[in-house]
Amino acid sequence: MPVSADLLSAPAPLRRSLLAGTSLLALAGPAFAADLPIATKAPPPAIAASWAGFYLGAHGGYGWKKDDFSQSDNFTFTAPQHINGVKSQGAVYGGHAGYNWQFGRAVTGLELDFSAGDIKGSNSISETTLAGTRTVTLSLAENVKYLGSARARLGWLPTDNLLLYGTAGLAWERLDVTASSLLTDSPPAAPATQLITTKTAIDKFGWVAGVGAEMMLGSPNWIGRVEYLHYDFGQIQTATSFDRVGGFTPELSTAGSQTIDLVRAGVSYKFGEPAHVNSLAYYGKAPVAPPQASWAGFYLGVHGGYGWGDDPFTVPGTVFMFPDGTSINGVKSKGWAAGGHMGHNWQYGRAVAGLEIDLSAADIKGTSNTLFRDIGGGSSISVSVNEKVKYLGTARARLGWSPLDSLLLYGTAGLAWERLENGSTFVQADPLGTVTGASNVPADRFGWVAGAGGEVMLGSSNWIGRIEYLHYDFGRVFQEQTFSLSGAPPVSLAVTAGHQTIDLVRAGVSYKFGPDVAVTSPAAAMYAKAPRVPPPSASWVGFYLGAHAGYGWKENDFALSFFDTFVGGIKSKGWLAGGQAGYNWQYASVVAGLEIDGGATGIKGSSATAISPPFNLTLSDNVKYLGTARARLGWTPAPTWLLYGTGGLAWERVHRSSFEFDAFPGTPATSTNEAARDHFGWAAGAGVETFIGSPNWIARLEYLHYDFGKVESTFSTISTAAGTATTIEKGGRQTIDTVRVGVSYKFTP
Structure with a gap:
């Protein structure tokens, strides 16, 4: 039996840890005529204020960051010292997009946002030696350049035009970390000063x-807000320890936890709550003539293109011991990308707004120029750098206009992700043979994406073709370094980071479920009703919040060289x-x-212990968090049962630890290292849900397979x-299989 297709919804992007979504509205809706036909009942009072609908907005504010690590450098100073954390502060500004659903005075919603920032601070330690003539200063600075989040909101309306809400979800930051070492001689010796800086851009999730609180500003379309957000990114720095018997000073660095507290204000424009024509069998409405074509509804699709x-x-050639004046000058890449997308559109007359997430496999690759040097005697060396984009993903808002019923022109923008593999190749050739060294460093990079496109209905309003252009900006993905040395002559060296971008043109096709038909005359749709027919006893339509628990098994089948043997192959499991x-x-x-x-x-x-006497090494993985943003598609074999498949983006925070024991006679040594790593990939699975007593409470059992490559x-x-x-090292492939049970509360329209 068909059920309502008029209930609005918003897609949800990536997110981590526990979600507490909230948003609150007062939908003082029109009363339904219980027993009279269309023309015999006067329209009920107009809605005082509705919070339901799609919205776009801008915000600005101020943030305070605390990173409470403690990093020591006992090998630089004669007396042990620690850099005890970094405190930062600064401004942020950006945009947000989302959708609200209203259930009486309760308002639920999903929102994603992106902010540029300048939350920065630094700390340093120094020591003066050589009878007061030489000073060494070590500094560490942090600057939060970008913040993003995907959150649920849940709120309450104490008055028609005031919303109080709580919100929670996944968060991302782009953090610039700059480490510097300054050596100064006074009075000047040779050299007088030496400065080394390293600037690294890292992406962290938490x-x-x-x-x-939000308030309507004169009309239900313009909404002002003030909000407080607390971000927790966990461990950012690497925790280390080193201890050796025999008079050596122990080395200990702790990682701490990084948090940001942010206060910001903003304004949003909310598109009106679209009225929809529902199925006659569901609500028993009198027929209302729909438009020729409607873009409203949930859709799934595939796409492919070229980027x-x-x-x-x-990178100056001197870094690779090549002559001055030579350099590696970046990488230009090209190649295909193909994948899937999913989202939902809402239509307001000829305006169409929506939220979409997508995931693509890619083979966008390129190689830099090659530095070559003839070292005589038939021998030569060469070096080059390469890049390869393996995956692309986005979470975006879309806003468009339909000049014709079957044509949609739109702009789009949001958060972007890539799996980027950086590599280098070094070749040394001589008459006795050739030695080729190749490195490969995979990294997940985040930034922003914006573009434009056009869609056309292919014969019916359910099949939709598209062509679109997207511009991805991931900022600095290469490490930036500088080295300067005063003297005669002075020496300076700089590795610049550049700015990585991808331009992509792709075509695709989508199937839109529906119709979610936007009514051109809301008054007629809302008030001209036939006698109401009770809704089905079981409907799956609505916004839901829930909790789950289960068990997981992880496999990471890599193999890394350790002296004359290999270490790796970690199998994990847990709750x-x-x-x-x-x-x-x-x-x-x-x-x-x-x-x-x-x-x-x-x-x-943990891995098996690798032994290469006198050295012993064990590696361990500890998955701290898992998160996904997925589409679900299911079938109801009975009104109270739902069987579904699901797939989308996936994220994990894993702590990689190493424990090394060096069994030197008389002076054994132990060292540990713990680094927090964020990995992104895809997740797919299947599940079953059933109502527990009423259509509001839903139990589930599901299996999910995560693949992080x-x-x-x-x-x-x-x-x-x-x-x-x-020696051939193996990067392997990391996967997680989980089985979990859960319960959700579904808000009933």
């Missing part, structure tokens, strides 16, 4: 939660628990939806020269 990448970094939020649409027996989830885990394990950095050597062995 969770965000907060509260806020061009540009990363204009520079997991978290929360989920999403929205379902129902089309007869078909149920489609979007969901985001996040949670903590205890999935951990190759996450280990490798360096391999291929040799045809006597005396140099061939």
